[in-house]
Amino acid sequence: MSTPLKVALLGCGTVGTQVARLLADQSADLAARIGAPVSLAGIAVRRPNKHPDVPAALLTADAMALVASDVDLVVEVIGGIEPARTLLLAALRTGKSVVTANKALLAEHAAELFAAADESGADLYFEAAVAGAIPLLRPLRESLAGDRISRVMGIVNGTTNYILSAMDETGSGYAEALEEASRLGYAEADPTADVDGYDAASKAAILASLAFHTRVTAADVYREGISAVTAADIAAARTLGRTIKLLAICERNTGDNQESVTVRVHPAMIPRGHPLASVSGAFNAVFVEADAAGQLMFYGQGAGGAPTASAVLGDLVAVARNRVAGGRGPGESAYAALPVRPISMASTRYHVSLDVADRAGVLSTVASVFAMHDVSIAAVRQEGRGDEASLVIVTHSAPDAALRSTVDKIAGMPVVRDVVSVMRVEGEDL
Amino acid sequence: MSTPLKVALLGCGTVGTQVARLLADQSADLAARIGAPVSLAGIAVRRPNKHPDVPAALLTADAMALVASDVDLVVEVIGGIEPARTLLLAALRTGKSVVTANKALLAEHAAELFAAADESGADLYFEAAVAGAIPLLRPLRESLAGDRISRVMGIVNGTTNYILSAMDETGSGYAEALEEASRLGYAEADPTADVDGYDAASKAAILASLAFHTRVTAADVYREGISAVTAADIAAARTLGRTIKLLAICERNTGDNQESVTVRVHPAMIPRGHPLASVSGAFNAVFVEADAAGQLMFYGQGAGGAPTASAVLGDLVAVARNRVAGGRGPGESAYAALPVRPISMASTRYHVSLDVADRAGVLSTVASVFAMHDVSIAAVRQEGRGDEASLVIVTHSAPDAALRSTVDKIAGMPVVRDVVSVMRVEGEDL
Numbered sequence: 001m002s003t004p005l006k007v008a009l010l011g012c013g014t015v016g017t018q019v020a021r022l023l024a025d026q027s028a029d030l031a032a033r034i035g036a037p038v039s040l041a042g043i044a045v046r047r048p049n050k051h052p053d054v055p056a057a058l059l060t061a062d063a064m065a066l067v068a069s070d071v072d073l074v075v076e077v078i079g080g081i082e083p084a085r086t087l088l089l090a091a092l093r094t095g096k097s098v099v100t101a102n103k104a105l106l107a108e109h110a111a112e113l114f115a116a117a118d119e120s121g122a123d124l125y126f127e128a129a130v131a132g133a134i135p136l137l138r139p140l141r142e143s144l145a146g147d148r149i150s151r152v153m154g155i156v157n158g159t160t161n162y163i164l165s166a167m168d169e170t171g172s173g174y175a176e177a178l179e180e181a182s183r184l185g186y187a188e189a190d191p192t193a194d195v196d197g198y199d200a201a202s203k204a205a206i207l208a209s210l211a212f213h214t215r216v217t218a219a220d221v222y223r224e225g226i227s228a229v230t231a232a233d234i235a236a237a238r239t240l241g242r243t244i245k246l247l248a249i250c251e252r253n254t255g256d257n258q259e260s261v262t263v264r265v266h267p268a269m270i271p272r273g274h275p276l277a278s279v280s281g282a283f284n285a286v287f288v289e290a291d292a293a294g295q296l297m298f299y300g301q302g303a304g305g306a307p308t309a310s311a312v313l314g315d316l317v318a319v320a321r322n323r324v325a326g327g328r329g330p331g332e333s334a335y336a337a338l339p340v341r342p343i344s345m346a347s348t349r350y351h352v353s354l355d356v357a358d359r360a361g362v363l364s365t366v367a368s369v370f371a372m373h374d375v376s377i378a379a380v381r382q383e384g385r386g387d388e389a390s391l392v393i394v395t396h397s398a399p400d401a402a403l404r405s406t407v408d409k410i411a412g413m414p415v416v417r418d419v420v421s422v423m424r425v426e427g428e429d430l
Numbered sequence: 431m432s433t434p435l436k437v438a439l440l441g442c443g444t445v446g447t448q449v450a451r452l453l454a455d456q457s458a459d460l461a462a463r464i465g466a467p468v469s470l471a472g473i474a475v476r477r478p479n480k481h482p483d484v485p486a487a488l489l490t491a492d493a494m495a496l497v498a499s500d501v502d503l504v505v506e507v508i509g510g511i512e513p514a515r516t517l518l519l520a521a522l523r524t525g526k527s528v529v530t531a532n533k534a535l536l537a538e539h540a541a542e543l544f545a546a547a548d549e550s551g552a553d554l555y556f557e558a559a560v561a562g563a564i565p566l567l568r569p570l571r572e573s574l575a576g577d578r579i580s581r582v583m584g585i586v587n588g589t590t591n592y593i594l595s596a597m598d599e600t601g602s603g604y605a606e607a608l609e610e611a612s613r614l615g616y617a618e619a620d621p622t623a624d625v626d627g628y629d630a631a632s633k634a635a636i637l638a639s640l641a642f643h644t645r646v647t648a649a650d651v652y653r654e655g656i657s658a659v660t661a662a663d664i665a666a667a668r669t670l671g672r673t674i675k676l677l678a679i680c681e682r683n684t685g686d687n688q689e690s691v692t693v694r695v696h697p698a699m700i701p702r703g704h705p706l707a708s709v710s711g712a713f714n715a716v717f718v719e720a721d722a723a724g725q726l727m728f729y730g731q732g733a734g735g736a737p738t739a740s741a742v743l744g745d746l747v748a749v750a751r752n753r754v755a756g757g758r759g760p761g762e763s764a765y766a767a768l769p770v771r772p773i774s775m776a777s778t779r780y781h782v783s784l785d786v787a788d789r790a791g792v793l794s795t796v797a798s799v800f801a802m803h804d805v806s807i808a809a810v811r812q813e814g815r816g817d818e819a820s821l822v823i824v825t826h827s828a829p830d831a832a833l834r835s836t837v838d839k840i841a842g843m844p845v846v847r848d849v850v851s852v853m854r855v856e857g858e859d860l
Contacts, residue, residue, distance in 0.1 A: 022576060022722060032765040033575050033643070127573060133723035135565070135573030143557060143565030145463050146452060146743020213463070275729075292452060292740035293563035296730035299705075300723065310722035313576020327757010335462040 002036035011078035018309035092116035101128035107202035114332035125315035133307030154286030159194035196225035222343035344401035432466035448739035531558035537632035544762035555745035563737030584716030589624035626655035652773035774831035
């Protein structure tokens, strides 16, 4: 067996603690699987005196010194852009392989990180950055490397999924459900990154990059959070046998002469019979569609210390094996360099629920606005109640820009008393 | 870019045709992903004149000569033990990396094949051997390499799943459903390998080997097919809110002082609300449970030319990348060498449906037999009908041997008129 591989662990929060625990508990198995023992050389934390559960001798506040020491592998679970970026660049530039769970960093600085890895021949693995324990990035990058992925669609944020599940089950409003989620520890003190879709957008960027061999950053992702989802939206969805989920959707568009990609994160109505509809609480699930493979689904725990640590350790075994056996895992593959188009050019469907005046000609007036924008209507449901009527329209696929203009125009019509709910629609069957 | 990699394709049936097609259609993408172009050097088939769709210059009846030529990679989609075994050993011994979809071969001769691969430093990949397009083996072998897998349970045979789904939907008997499946092309002319569970057992052996780092062969797998499943069994399951599926189950047992493994394939009742219950037709789905990751599910098309070819091509890209970049993928890892125990020592639950004489004391007499064998009863349902009564008993977990002895004993009791259905029970909730 080879000489031990030295690991630097950066960060010791929920995930880092579990990584350290698994490294200790599984040391014999890890050594057998890697072909060499792994030893934890040090753990960099902000305040070494705040970690009584970890051997004090391992702790250091000087992360850069730890990275610069004679370690072979660096595991980063600090999160955020800095100091993670500087530390990982330093590691990669000196030929140290990196395993990171940092989605924000990957979604913004992948190009720079991969360039550093390529230059020194180091590995850069990040399975834990998306969908926690679910093996998803390795399948996209390796298992489907001989196929052509057309679509990735999934629930990749547990907090928003918990909130939307609660709203659906209890009929409560967004504020109330968020409060409950915070109370139970499903939402952070500052929930912005989750509820405004930043977290899901970072993950979508990473997924799209791998799926389409194209560099996609968080800034390329259309992002709409869940704070505007109302109890009325949920009720409207329920009437139609649907529920609302925050989805991350990465699509290859082949309509034009030029292939392109759209990447978006937004709430959408999906049929209650759709497999994603039954994904509740903190679970994640992702559908992948590829030309030859067809539809695939991956399901599991999307967050949490132990599940995320499982993904980190899987990567650690892989990069460690590469050290021992020689060779290197697949690096960034952005050769396709497809243009990333704005959501306005994506093809989507809309559900529009209106309160309209209940008099002759209203439906035809409203319908004419859709026709004017070349948006085809898939289903209409009108119900009178006194001198008002409820009018629900579900469209066929059309460019998002056309749908948005249609809704803007309708909202300004005198016969339309109120736009109760506007929501994109995803998943099979109407 | 490096010099082209030459590929030998052995077999050109449903899967081979698709592999050849994808190699041609995707050649530019494959070259970019691998870092070198791939060229198909030849296709070995039994009768070269029977493949009008393939360029005649590529076809040869001499598979061994093709393997012995200057190819870099060998893709085998012939199936069966010979001549596949001899051909792949010849390839591996001369340092040629192998991609195979051959579950029967892997489940019987993995040791020999891996030894040959290790000796020459070649790669041996076989993602397509289990669950078609579903990325499952790579996640087990690599993504979960830092975790401890406790259980793998899934539907891995499409033919039997189609038949059981049909029986459940139409109430038809086994023979009728099999006939329909044959007529529609879901069952082969000789369906033995599928309906008697041989195919699933091979796959279970492969899954258990990877999950538990232990060499498990098809002979180690307890195997019970679906031909004995009756319409009465399905009806009994339905009454209890359950359905019947042919499951492959690989378990790590920690009960004794000595860890061990049991691997079994048999029909089992699962709750209709269980995610595996809604997997219908030719689809496959597999649950994996690991200590840190928790529950994971993988779902997709388990068979068919294009889906299986997708998995083959993914492996082909991986082994080709290893050729170009240097290095080698993870080989066999059977270091744990856990003992494989017979199903009699596995812990299972039974559902037993009896027709009994409807008189005082029958329930207590029957129940005493369970108690005598130390089998705890979870639920009982008795319903009188004239001088007979229907008695349904569902047990808690107990050693399979104890359950079997209990049922044998009960079947011989004078008060028991008929044993209507005996079926193992899997999945949460009773």
